[in-house]
Amino acid sequence: MPPCADSPVFGLLINVFRRFYTSIECVISRHTAPIRTPAAASTSTTTTASSSARLTMSLPSDFLWGFATASYQIEGGAEQDGRAPSIWDTFCAIPGKIADGSSGIVACDSYNRYRDDIELLKKIGAKAYRFSVSWSRVIPLGGRNDPVNPAGLQYYVTLVDALLDAGITPLVTVFHWDLPDALDKRYGGLLNRTEFPLDFEHYARTLYKALPKVKHWITFNEPWCSSILGYSTGFFAPGRTSDRSKSAEGDSSREPWTVGHNLLLAHGRAVKVYRDEFKAQSDGGEIGITLNGDMCYPWDPADPADVAAVERKLEFSISWFADPIYFGKYPDSMRQQLGDRLPEFTDDERALVQGSNDFYGMNHYTANYIRSRPADAQPPDWDFMGNLETRFEDKAGNSIGEETQSFWLRPNPNGFRDLILWLTKRYNTPKIFVTENGTSVKGENDLPLEKVTEDDFRVRYFDGYVKAMAEAVSQGADVRGYMAWSLMDNFEWAEGYETRFGVTYVDYEHGQVRHPKKSAYSLKPLFESLIAKA
């Protein structure tokens, strides 16, 4: 249970979070996919033998698979070689914000142990590795007129070269939430509609120039999280919210929508620079944004209001960003509920944002049942879900999936297939890279080492989810890559180190030593059975 559970806004939010959603009808009937109840999916994470046979070799021969991490979650080296603080360093220092009172100051010490990480990737057969860059390591004060830190930049140059030498394809995330603290203090960081996109553009250009061998760029990781968790609930840095028991500043009714807009503008600028100045010389280089999204199913499939709420939930979480990128406008459902709290695109802004994805980066973990709220119930002004509730059980009492260590995560592999097909339909078969997928395991942190590495629950999770993805491909989706979250246990943001997502156990008590779990070795044979031979 996160901290500050006693405040009224938090109480309401947590009630909402505890619930759930989807629409078999509205989602699936538009595809050729067979209609299946999510309940059937929840009891088993494995695919039947006959469908396995159909899936054999269904992924393209150049399919990229590997593992993902993020700078603040693994690097440590917080004060090494001239790195300056990010908003996460500042946030972690505030008592009560992180469950175990920890921070990313040391984390997995990957700033010093990246060679171990690459050896590990080789050992477990990875073809690709997704990592993110710490902005305040490269440009400590962040801005376009601030100095670049050569030692910080060199770390990433060395990392990319070492990965390529090992035959591993790097996918680089430019921003995974760790904004230079100086920019937050200078002009309000992500809240600034003019300065932030310009500084981000300059930072991105600095990376493109220094890392010409990188061919897969991700501008932002999960802008939903930066906006909602950073500026509505205040769970994440910089922790702004209308809930005055948690923050002296913030406006949950407006700031998240402003921030989301500014992130889209910054994404658009960074993509334009890549296309104008680097893409031609990059030998096939591509750029896109990574969005998080849970699959949704209706609490009561027979109730049209729940079916409609499913679509609204997907729009409020995914289409908020994807519709401007693919269609040049925000979803009508959001405009209708949020009015002028949702910014309007100027013509220039729209031109920058529309068409700005070479690929769709997909982070996916779980599914929810959705229950509509009565049509005459006005949503509170901090509502960010579309006037509905999310639940783990449907009307008939079916559970969406088993419990994990994460209060928000219950495995439902068919939801992955269904969401890939939903994206495929709505955005006209975009090229998709799955940039994160994975699970925590209930109670894992309390197990002794010899038990913790026997993570059969996680092995089953990957088996079910990867096969569900292959099924979506066999039904027409264009998925080109898959990165498991995460290469190793790491700093799980507000949950600190108690929740582990790694395929590798990290022994924080004894010098960050890495111990691969069973799941680390499970992906290679799994993908070998699904990828067509060249």
Ligand code: GBH
């Ligand atoms: C990913 O987000 C992150 O990219 C990664 O850094 C992280 O380590 C990994 O997940 C595991 O958590 O408070 O009820 O609104 C996953 C998507 C979306 C999951 C927001 C948690 C919070 C639920 N996240 N969600 S709630």
